[in-house]
Amino acid sequence: MLSKKAQYAFRALTHLVEKYDQGPVLISDISKKKKIPLKFLENILLELKKAGVLESKKGKGGGYYLKNHPSKTHMANIIRVVDGPIAMLPCVSLYFYERCKNCNEQYCALHDTMIAVRDATLNILEHRTLQDLTNH
Amino acid sequence: MLSKKAQYAFRALTHLVEKYDQGPVLISDISKKKKIPLKFLENILLELKKAGVLESKKGKGGGYYLKNHPSKTHMANIIRVVDGPIAMLPCVSLYFYERCKNCNEQYCALHDTMIAVRDATLNILEHRTLQDLTNH
DNA sequence: AATGAAGTCCACCGGTTTGGTAGGGTATTG
DNA sequence: CAATACCCTACCAAACCGGTGGACTTCATT
Numbered sequence: 001m002l003s004k005k006a007q008y009a010f011r012a013l014t015h016l017v018e019k020y021d022q023g024p025v026l027i028s029d030i031s032k033k034k035k036i037p038l039k040f041l042e043n044i045l046l047e048l049k050k051a052g053v054l055e056s057k058k059g060k061g062g063g064y065y066l067k068n069h070p071s072k073t074h075m076a077n078i079i080r081v082v083d084g085p086i087a088m089l090p091c092v093s094l095y096f097y098e099r100c101k102n103c104n105e106q107y108c109a110l111h112d113t114m115i116a117v118r119d120a121t122l123n124i125l126e127h128r129t130l131q132d133l134t135n136h
Numbered sequence: 137m138l139s140k141k142a143q144y145a146f147r148a149l150t151h152l153v154e155k156y157d158q159g160p161v162l163i164s165d166i167s168k169k170k171k172i173p174l175k176f177l178e179n180i181l182l183e184l185k186k187a188g189v190l191e192s193k194k195g196k197g198g199g200y201y202l203k204n205h206p207s208k209t210h211m212a213n214i215i216r217v218v219d220g221p222i223a224m225l226p227c228v229s230l231y232f233y234e235r236c237k238n239c240n241e242q243y244c245a246l247h248d249t250m251i252a253v254r255d256a257t258l259n260i261l262e263h264r265t266l267q268d269l270t271n272h
Numbered sequence: 273a274a275t276g277a278a279g280t281c282c283a284c285c286g287g288t289t290t291g292g293t294a295g296g297g298t299a300t301t302g
Numbered sequence: 303c304a305a306t307a308c309c310c311t312a313c314c315a316a317a318c319c320g321g322t323g324g325a326c327t328t329c330a331t332t
Binding site: 139140141173174175176179193194195196197198 | 318319320321322323327328329330331
Binding site for chain 1: 305306307308309310
Protein backbone atom coordinates (compact mmCIF):
# COMPACT_ATOMS: atom_id res chain seq x y z
CA MET A 1 0.00 0.00 0.00
CA LEU A 2 1.10 3.55 -0.70
CA SER A 3 1.77 5.55 2.43
CA LYS A 4 -0.20 8.66 3.20
CA LYS A 5 2.95 10.57 2.42
CA ALA A 6 2.98 9.21 -1.12
CA GLN A 7 -0.67 10.07 -1.57
CA TYR A 8 0.02 13.59 -0.36
CA ALA A 9 2.92 13.78 -2.78
CA PHE A 10 0.70 12.91 -5.72
CA ARG A 11 -1.92 15.40 -4.64
CA ALA A 12 0.68 18.13 -4.32
CA LEU A 13 2.21 17.24 -7.66
CA THR A 14 -1.19 17.37 -9.29
CA HIS A 15 -1.46 20.96 -8.13
CA LEU A 16 1.98 21.80 -9.44
CA VAL A 17 1.14 20.27 -12.79
CA GLU A 18 -1.92 22.47 -13.01
CA LYS A 19 0.21 25.50 -12.25
CA TYR A 20 3.02 24.45 -14.55
CA ASP A 21 4.73 27.38 -16.23
CA GLN A 22 3.06 29.86 -13.92
CA GLY A 23 6.05 30.40 -11.70
CA PRO A 24 6.81 29.12 -8.21
CA VAL A 25 3.92 28.00 -5.99
CA LEU A 26 3.92 28.60 -2.26
CA ILE A 27 3.96 25.60 0.06
CA SER A 28 1.19 27.25 1.99
CA ASP A 29 -0.80 27.56 -1.20
CA ILE A 30 -0.53 23.84 -1.98
CA SER A 31 -1.24 23.03 1.64
CA LYS A 32 -4.48 24.99 1.65
CA LYS A 33 -5.74 23.96 -1.75
CA LYS A 34 -5.02 20.27 -1.28
CA LYS A 35 -5.58 20.14 2.46
CA ILE A 36 -2.20 18.74 3.35
CA PRO A 37 -0.59 19.50 6.76
CA LEU A 38 1.82 22.32 6.04
CA LYS A 39 4.92 21.13 7.81
CA PHE A 40 4.48 17.60 6.60
CA LEU A 41 4.15 18.86 3.08
CA GLU A 42 7.32 20.85 3.52
CA ASN A 43 9.26 17.63 4.06
CA ILE A 44 7.69 15.92 1.12
CA LEU A 45 8.44 18.74 -1.28
CA LEU A 46 11.97 19.00 -0.02
CA GLU A 47 12.47 15.30 -0.60
CA LEU A 48 11.12 15.61 -4.10
CA LYS A 49 13.43 18.49 -4.74
CA LYS A 50 16.46 16.55 -3.56
CA ALA A 51 15.41 13.74 -5.86
CA GLY A 52 15.43 16.11 -8.80
CA VAL A 53 11.69 16.18 -9.37
CA LEU A 54 11.10 19.71 -8.15
CA GLU A 55 12.94 22.98 -8.04
CA SER A 56 12.47 25.76 -5.55
CA LYS A 57 13.08 29.44 -5.29
CA LYS A 58 13.60 31.25 -2.01
CA GLY A 59 12.65 34.72 -0.96
CA LYS A 60 9.76 36.86 -2.02
CA GLY A 61 7.96 35.41 -5.00
CA GLY A 62 9.53 32.06 -4.26
CA GLY A 63 8.01 28.62 -4.01
CA TYR A 64 8.15 25.21 -5.60
CA TYR A 65 7.75 24.22 -9.22
CA LEU A 66 8.34 21.22 -11.45
CA LYS A 67 11.88 20.85 -12.66
CA ASN A 68 10.88 19.15 -15.90
CA HIS A 69 7.85 18.96 -18.09
CA PRO A 70 5.12 16.86 -16.43
CA SER A 71 5.41 14.27 -19.16
CA LYS A 72 9.03 13.64 -18.21
CA THR A 73 8.45 12.35 -14.69
CA HIS A 74 7.12 8.82 -14.26
CA MET A 75 4.82 7.88 -11.42
CA ALA A 76 7.20 5.04 -10.57
CA ASN A 77 9.86 7.63 -9.86
CA ILE A 78 7.67 9.44 -7.34
CA ILE A 79 6.80 6.27 -5.50
CA ARG A 80 10.43 5.23 -5.26
CA VAL A 81 11.46 8.60 -3.86
CA VAL A 82 8.72 8.78 -1.26
CA ASP A 83 7.96 5.18 -0.35
CA GLY A 84 10.97 3.25 -1.55
CA PRO A 85 10.87 -0.09 -3.36
CA ILE A 86 7.99 -0.94 -5.67
CA ALA A 87 8.82 -4.65 -5.88
CA MET A 88 7.36 -7.03 -3.33
CA LEU A 89 10.74 -8.50 -2.35
CA PRO A 90 14.15 -6.85 -1.99
CA CYS A 91 15.72 -9.61 -4.08
CA VAL A 92 13.67 -8.64 -7.13
CA SER A 93 13.95 -4.88 -6.74
CA LEU A 94 15.76 -2.95 -9.44
CA TYR A 95 16.60 0.14 -7.43
CA PHE A 96 16.71 -1.26 -3.91
CA TYR A 97 18.15 -4.68 -4.55
CA GLU A 98 19.32 -6.80 -1.65
CA ARG A 99 20.47 -10.35 -1.80
CA CYS A 100 17.91 -12.67 -0.32
CA LYS A 101 19.48 -14.46 2.61
CA ASN A 102 16.45 -16.67 3.00
CA CYS A 103 16.62 -18.26 -0.39
CA ASN A 104 19.95 -19.98 0.09
CA GLU A 105 18.60 -22.43 -2.46
CA GLN A 106 19.75 -21.61 -5.96
CA TYR A 107 16.16 -21.34 -6.89
CA CYS A 108 13.76 -19.28 -4.83
CA ALA A 109 10.23 -20.36 -5.46
CA LEU A 110 8.75 -16.91 -5.04
CA HIS A 111 11.39 -15.23 -7.11
CA ASP A 112 10.05 -15.56 -10.62
CA THR A 113 6.51 -14.82 -9.58
CA MET A 114 7.60 -11.64 -7.90
CA ILE A 115 9.66 -10.65 -10.90
CA ALA A 116 6.59 -11.09 -13.04
CA VAL A 117 4.59 -8.90 -10.67
CA ARG A 118 7.29 -6.28 -10.63
CA ASP A 119 7.50 -6.17 -14.42
CA ALA A 120 3.75 -5.92 -14.81
CA THR A 121 3.61 -3.12 -12.26
CA LEU A 122 6.51 -1.16 -13.69
CA ASN A 123 5.14 -1.55 -17.17
CA ILE A 124 2.28 0.62 -16.00
CA LEU A 125 3.97 2.97 -13.56
CA GLU A 126 6.87 3.77 -15.84
CA HIS A 127 4.60 4.67 -18.69
CA ARG A 128 2.34 7.00 -16.78
CA THR A 129 3.62 10.43 -15.96
CA LEU A 130 2.63 13.41 -13.89
CA GLN A 131 0.84 14.74 -16.91
CA ASP A 132 -1.65 11.90 -16.67
CA LEU A 133 -2.66 13.20 -13.25
CA THR A 134 -4.71 15.97 -14.79
CA ASN A 135 -6.15 14.31 -17.89
CA HIS A 136 -9.88 14.44 -17.45
CA MET B 137 6.89 -5.00 0.06
CA LEU B 138 5.93 -8.33 1.55
CA SER B 139 6.50 -8.50 5.30
CA LYS B 140 8.88 -11.01 6.76
CA LYS B 141 5.82 -12.77 8.09
CA ALA B 142 4.53 -13.30 4.58
CA GLN B 143 7.89 -14.57 3.43
CA TYR B 144 7.94 -17.00 6.33
CA ALA B 145 4.43 -18.08 5.40
CA PHE B 146 5.49 -18.92 1.87
CA ARG B 147 8.53 -20.81 3.09
CA ALA B 148 6.42 -22.82 5.52
CA LEU B 149 3.83 -23.53 2.86
CA THR B 150 6.50 -24.71 0.49
CA HIS B 151 7.44 -27.31 3.06
CA LEU B 152 3.85 -28.37 3.53
CA VAL B 153 3.41 -28.73 -0.21
CA GLU B 154 6.42 -31.02 -0.32
CA LYS B 155 4.91 -33.13 2.44
CA TYR B 156 1.44 -33.07 0.98
CA ASP B 157 -0.50 -36.31 1.54
CA GLN B 158 2.05 -37.51 4.07
CA GLY B 159 0.00 -36.63 7.14
CA PRO B 160 0.34 -33.74 9.61
CA VAL B 161 3.68 -31.96 9.91
CA LEU B 162 4.95 -30.68 13.25
CA ILE B 163 5.37 -26.95 13.71
CA SER B 164 8.77 -27.67 15.18
CA ASP B 165 9.67 -29.65 12.09
CA ILE B 166 8.83 -26.77 9.78
CA SER B 167 10.59 -24.37 12.11
CA LYS B 168 13.84 -26.35 11.98
CA LYS B 169 13.82 -27.19 8.30
CA LYS B 170 12.96 -23.69 7.17
CA LYS B 171 14.68 -21.81 9.97
CA ILE B 172 11.68 -19.87 11.12
CA PRO B 173 11.35 -18.76 14.78
CA LEU B 174 9.08 -21.35 16.34
CA LYS B 175 6.65 -19.16 18.20
CA PHE B 176 6.35 -16.71 15.38
CA LEU B 177 5.64 -19.55 13.00
CA GLU B 178 2.96 -20.75 15.37
CA ASN B 179 1.08 -17.49 14.91
CA ILE B 180 1.42 -17.61 11.17
CA LEU B 181 0.14 -21.17 10.83
CA LEU B 182 -2.74 -20.47 13.13
CA GLU B 183 -3.70 -17.49 11.05
CA LEU B 184 -3.56 -19.56 7.89
CA LYS B 185 -5.72 -22.18 9.52
CA LYS B 186 -8.34 -19.65 10.53
CA ALA B 187 -8.34 -18.44 6.95
CA GLY B 188 -9.10 -21.93 5.70
CA VAL B 189 -5.76 -22.58 4.05
CA LEU B 190 -4.50 -25.15 6.54
CA GLU B 191 -5.95 -27.79 8.79
CA SER B 192 -4.47 -29.01 12.02
CA LYS B 193 -4.66 -32.04 14.22
CA LYS B 194 -3.98 -31.85 17.92
CA GLY B 195 -2.35 -34.37 20.18
CA LYS B 196 0.21 -37.05 19.39
CA GLY B 197 0.74 -37.52 15.68
CA GLY B 198 -0.76 -34.10 15.15
CA GLY B 199 0.50 -31.14 13.19
CA TYR B 200 -0.44 -28.94 10.27
CA TYR B 201 -1.33 -29.88 6.74
CA LEU B 202 -2.85 -28.28 3.68
CA LYS B 203 -6.61 -28.23 3.66
CA ASN B 204 -6.88 -28.42 -0.10
CA HIS B 205 -4.75 -29.59 -2.98
CA PRO B 206 -1.83 -27.17 -3.53
CA SER B 207 -3.20 -26.19 -6.90
CA LYS B 208 -6.35 -24.90 -5.24
CA THR B 209 -4.77 -22.12 -3.18
CA HIS B 210 -3.68 -18.95 -4.96
CA MET B 211 -0.69 -16.94 -3.86
CA ALA B 212 -2.89 -13.86 -3.75
CA ASN B 213 -4.93 -15.53 -1.06
CA ILE B 214 -1.90 -16.09 1.15
CA ILE B 215 -0.75 -12.51 0.82
CA ARG B 216 -4.17 -11.17 1.71
CA VAL B 217 -4.38 -13.34 4.81
CA VAL B 218 -0.95 -12.49 6.12
CA ASP B 219 -0.24 -8.97 4.88
CA GLY B 220 -3.64 -7.60 3.97
CA PRO B 221 -4.41 -5.58 0.85
CA ILE B 222 -2.54 -6.19 -2.37
CA ALA B 223 -3.70 -3.00 -4.04
CA MET B 224 -1.72 0.20 -3.60
CA LEU B 225 -4.70 2.23 -2.39
CA PRO B 226 -7.63 1.27 -0.18
CA CYS B 227 -10.03 2.80 -2.68
CA VAL B 228 -9.04 0.31 -5.37
CA SER B 229 -8.84 -2.77 -3.15
CA LEU B 230 -11.26 -5.58 -3.85
CA TYR B 231 -11.11 -7.26 -0.45
CA PHE B 232 -10.18 -4.33 1.79
CA TYR B 233 -12.03 -1.53 0.10
CA GLU B 234 -12.36 1.82 1.83
CA ARG B 235 -13.79 4.94 0.38
CA CYS B 236 -11.11 7.49 -0.39
CA LYS B 237 -11.80 10.58 1.65
CA ASN B 238 -8.98 12.44 -0.06
CA CYS B 239 -10.39 12.24 -3.54
CA ASN B 240 -13.50 14.29 -2.89
CA GLU B 241 -13.24 15.13 -6.57
CA GLN B 242 -15.42 12.87 -8.68
CA TYR B 243 -12.34 11.79 -10.48
CA CYS B 244 -9.24 10.73 -8.58
CA ALA B 245 -6.23 11.04 -10.78
CA LEU B 246 -4.42 8.10 -9.26
CA HIS B 247 -7.45 5.88 -9.27
CA ASP B 248 -7.36 4.34 -12.72
CA THR B 249 -3.62 3.90 -12.69
CA MET B 250 -3.82 2.03 -9.44
CA ILE B 251 -6.66 -0.09 -10.72
CA ALA B 252 -4.51 -1.02 -13.70
CA VAL B 253 -1.66 -1.95 -11.38
CA ARG B 254 -3.98 -3.99 -9.21
CA ASP B 255 -5.39 -5.88 -12.16
CA ALA B 256 -1.98 -6.63 -13.59
CA THR B 257 -0.78 -7.85 -10.22
CA LEU B 258 -3.80 -10.00 -9.51
CA ASN B 259 -3.68 -11.45 -12.95
CA ILE B 260 -0.42 -13.02 -11.91
CA LEU B 261 -1.00 -13.76 -8.25
CA GLU B 262 -4.40 -15.31 -8.76
CA HIS B 263 -3.12 -17.67 -11.40
CA ARG B 264 -0.17 -18.98 -9.44
CA THR B 265 -0.81 -21.46 -6.72
CA LEU B 266 1.06 -23.15 -3.92
CA GLN B 267 1.89 -25.93 -6.33
CA ASP B 268 4.07 -23.54 -8.31
CA LEU B 269 6.25 -23.10 -5.23
CA THR B 270 7.93 -26.45 -5.81
CA ASN B 271 8.20 -26.57 -9.57
CA HIS B 272 11.88 -26.83 -10.31
C1' DA C 273 -7.98 -42.58 33.87
C1' DA C 274 -3.40 -40.88 33.38
C1' DT C 275 0.28 -39.32 30.64
C1' DG C 276 2.40 -36.42 27.65
C1' DA C 277 2.78 -34.73 22.93
C1' DA C 278 0.97 -31.55 20.33
C1' DG C 279 -1.77 -27.38 18.89
C1' DT C 280 -4.28 -23.04 20.85
C1' DC C 281 -4.64 -18.74 22.89
C1' DC C 282 -3.41 -14.40 24.81
C1' DA C 283 -0.65 -11.02 26.62
C1' DC C 284 3.42 -8.64 26.27
C1' DC C 285 7.73 -6.29 24.56
C1' DG C 286 11.36 -3.52 22.32
C1' DG C 287 12.34 -1.28 18.17
C1' DT C 288 11.03 1.02 14.00
C1' DT C 289 8.00 3.52 11.02
C1' DT C 290 4.29 6.68 10.23
C1' DG C 291 1.88 10.80 10.51
C1' DG C 292 2.20 14.94 12.45
C1' DT C 293 3.76 19.26 15.35
C1' DA C 294 6.80 23.04 16.97
C1' DG C 295 10.14 26.28 16.52
C1' DG C 296 13.72 28.35 14.98
C1' DG C 297 17.67 29.10 11.37
C1' DT C 298 19.10 30.73 6.94
C1' DA C 299 19.03 32.41 2.45
C1' DT C 300 16.96 35.42 -1.00
C1' DT C 301 14.75 39.26 -2.82
C1' DG C 302 12.10 43.71 -3.07
C1' DC D 303 17.09 45.53 5.93
C1' DA D 304 13.05 43.42 6.70
C1' DA D 305 9.84 40.46 4.86
C1' DT D 306 9.34 36.29 2.81
C1' DA D 307 9.77 31.62 2.30
C1' DC D 308 12.79 27.66 2.24
C1' DC D 309 15.52 24.58 5.32
C1' DC D 310 16.59 21.97 9.36
C1' DT D 311 16.29 19.75 13.90
C1' DA D 312 13.92 17.86 17.38
C1' DC D 313 10.13 15.87 19.25
C1' DC D 314 5.84 13.15 19.90
C1' DA D 315 1.94 9.62 19.93
C1' DA D 316 0.19 5.81 17.78
C1' DA D 317 0.58 1.94 15.02
C1' DC D 318 3.08 -1.80 13.22
C1' DC D 319 6.63 -5.45 13.05
C1' DG D 320 9.19 -9.25 14.49
C1' DG D 321 9.40 -12.00 18.18
C1' DT D 322 8.77 -14.26 23.08
C1' DG D 323 6.56 -16.49 27.27
C1' DG D 324 3.55 -19.03 29.51
C1' DA D 325 -0.70 -21.14 30.49
C1' DC D 326 -4.21 -24.00 28.66
C1' DT D 327 -6.78 -27.59 25.65
C1' DT D 328 -7.18 -31.46 23.11
C1' DC D 329 -6.27 -36.00 21.85
C1' DA D 330 -3.84 -40.76 21.07
C1' DT D 331 -1.98 -43.98 23.48
C1' DT D 332 -1.18 -46.80 27.39
